[in-house]
Amino acid sequence: xxxxxxxxxxxxxxxxxxxxxxxxxxxxxxxxxxxxxxxxxxxxxxxxxxxxxxxxxxxxxxxxxxxxxxxxxxxxxxxxxxxxxxxxxxxxxxxxxxxxxxxxxxxxxxxxxxxxxxxxxxxxxxxxxxxxxxxxxxxxxxxxxxxxxxxxxxxxxxxxxxxxxxxxxxxxxxxxxxxxxxxxxxxxxxxxxxxxxxxxxxxxxxxxxxxxxxxxxxxxxxxxxxxxxxxxxxxxxxxxxxxxxxxxxxxxxxxxxxxxxxxxxxxxxxxxxxxxxxxxxxxxxxxxxxxxxxxxxxxxxxxxxxxxxxxxxxxxxxxxxxxxxxxxxxxxxxxxxxxxxxxxxxxxxxxxxxxxxxxxxxxxxxxxxxxxxxxxxxxxxxxxxxx
Numbered sequence: 001x002x003x004x005x006x007x008x009x010x011x012x013x014x015x016x017x018x019x020x021x022x023x024x025x026x027x028x029x030x031x032x033x034x035x036x037x038x039x040x041x042x043x044x045x046x047x048x049x050x051x052x053x054x055x056x057x058x059x060x061x062x063x064x065x066x067x068x069x070x071x072x073x074x075x076x077x078x079x080x081x082x083x084x085x086x087x088x089x090x091x092x093x094x095x096x097x098x099x100x101x102x103x104x105x106x107x108x109x110x111x112x113x114x115x116x117x118x119x120x121x122x123x124x125x126x127x128x129x130x131x132x133x134x135x136x137x138x139x140x141x142x143x144x145x146x147x148x149x150x151x152x153x154x155x156x157x158x159x160x161x162x163x164x165x166x167x168x169x170x171x172x173x174x175x176x177x178x179x180x181x182x183x184x185x186x187x188x189x190x191x192x193x194x195x196x197x198x199x200x201x202x203x204x205x206x207x208x209x210x211x212x213x214x215x216x217x218x219x220x221x222x223x224x225x226x227x228x229x230x231x232x233x234x235x236x237x238x239x240x241x242x243x244x245x246x247x248x249x250x251x252x253x254x255x256x257x258x259x260x261x262x263x264x265x266x267x268x269x270x271x272x273x274x275x276x277x278x279x280x281x282x283x284x285x286x287x288x289x290x291x292x293x294x295x296x297x298x299x300x301x302x303x304x305x306x307x308x309x310x311x312x313x314x315x316x317x318x319x320x321x322x323x324x325x326x327x328x329x330x331x332x333x334x335x336x337x338x339x340x341x342x343x344x345x346x347x348x349x350x351x352x353x354x355x356x357x358x359x360x361x362x363x364x365x366x367x368x369x370x371x372x373x374x375x376x377x378x379x380x381x382x383x384x385x386x387x
Contacts, residue, residue, distance in 0.1 A: 059083045063295070064302055067342045068349035071295045075288065085294035089268075092301035093261050099308045101257040106312070122165060127172050133182035140173045140185070207231055229386040255387025256380055263380040267372060268293050274368055278361050279351055292350055296343060303339050310335065340366075 010031065011017065012024035022031050058081045062069045070082060082088075122143065130136045147162040147169075174184045210223040236248035268290070275289040314328040347365075348358045 055081060055083050059088060060302070063088070063299055064306075067346035068295075071292055071346070071350055074291055074295075085291050085298065089294045089298040089301065090265075092298050092305065093264055096301040096305040096308070097257055097260050099305055099312075101253070103308050103312050104253060104257070122169060127176040130176060130180075133177055133180055136173050136176050136180070136182075137185070140169060143169050205231070226386040230382070233385050233387070251387050252384050254384075256384030258387070259380040259383045260377075263376045264297070267369075267376055268297060270372055271297075271369060274365060274372075278365055282351060292346075296346060299342060299346075300339065303335065303342075307332070307335055 010019045012019055012027065012029055012031075014029040015024065015027045017024050017026040019031060023029070024031075059070065070085075073079070073082065074085065083091075126139060127136055130139060144166060147166050170185065177184050207224065207227045210220045210227065212220055212223075215223075233248045233252055237252070272286060272290040272293045275292060276284075276286055279289070310328065310332055314325065314332070317324045317328070343366075344358070344362050347362055348355070351358070353361075
């Protein structure tokens with residue numbers, strides 16, 4: 001326990017006001033000096049962390065399980081026990097998209113690994129479908145380039161397997177060329193130079209410069225560069241060799257997830273304005289609707305985070321404990337259904353209208369919010385393509 005200390009006769013070092021407690025009632029400065037021993041700073045840090053942890057325990061369970069409870073508590077003035085709405089929404093937003101990014105990257109890496117394994121096991125059966133010697137050579141060059149990417153970025157064992165796969169493909173191509181009565185490939189043709197690192201403009205067509213008269217030149221230049229990046233990434237993803245394709249996919253995924261948190265913040269004031277319009281006769285302040293949106297968005301981010309973690313857990317447990325698939329699938333269905341039910345109950349409890357009017361407004365607001373969300377996600381995707 002802190003000892004009782006009298007501050008009579010003491011004055012604030014900042015503004016000179018007589019003190020009646022540990023903090024100046026004029027400027028708010030503490031009477032305690034920041035020049036303290038290290039162990040005191042450690043004690044204060046631990047106390048702050050424990051205090052935040054206690055607020056998390058008071059905030060997250062009702063946020064997820066009690067629709068509208070936190071919002072009504074906030075309106076009633078009981079706020080100290082809970083995390084502030086904007087901070088809660090922002091932290092959950094970052095955690096949600098961080099988990100989604102990790103899960104998406106894991107899926108992409110798994111897909112790439114499976115693709116590489118298919119390349120290493122390729123027996124060259126596709127050569128039998130080639131109808132000319134040129135088709136055989138083009139197909140062999142494409143497969144060799146893919147195996148070169150495996151040799152460049154894979155492990156030593158995969159590089160050795162890729163070398164043997166290249167030899168098998170070379171032999172299969174020669175057999176098909178003999179069947180077509182064409183000249184077989186020379187023995188050294190199975191060695192293809194490693195693909196060069198892509199440089200700006202290599203294999204890409206330049207876009208037409210953007211020239212909008214009422215915009216400054218630097219804005220037009222920026223739009224031109226953005227369009228060029230979008231075209232380059234899309235070209236690499238659709239027509240590039242495997243190395244360029246994976247690099248383009250990684251750039252686009254990183255770009256999208258880098259833009260999503262900021263893009264989702266744009267929904268908050270727009271959604272609050274939407275609620276203000278639909279409940280204009282309730283005579284609530286815009287700030288009240290903003291608190292409702294912050295708590296509903298925080299719930300959605302927490303819900304999406306839990307769905308992502310549950311899907312990741314199910315994918316990890318499936319090969320080791322198949323019996324967990326059935327209960328996890330049911331839990332996933334319950335989570336999916338809980339989100340619309342939660343938002344409906346939250347709207348009913350906060351705005352206190354009858355069920356027919358609540359359901360009608362819930363449907364209209366949900367329809368408008370869907371298109372707002374689609375617009376924001378499309379914008380984030382376009383910016384991600386330009387990364």
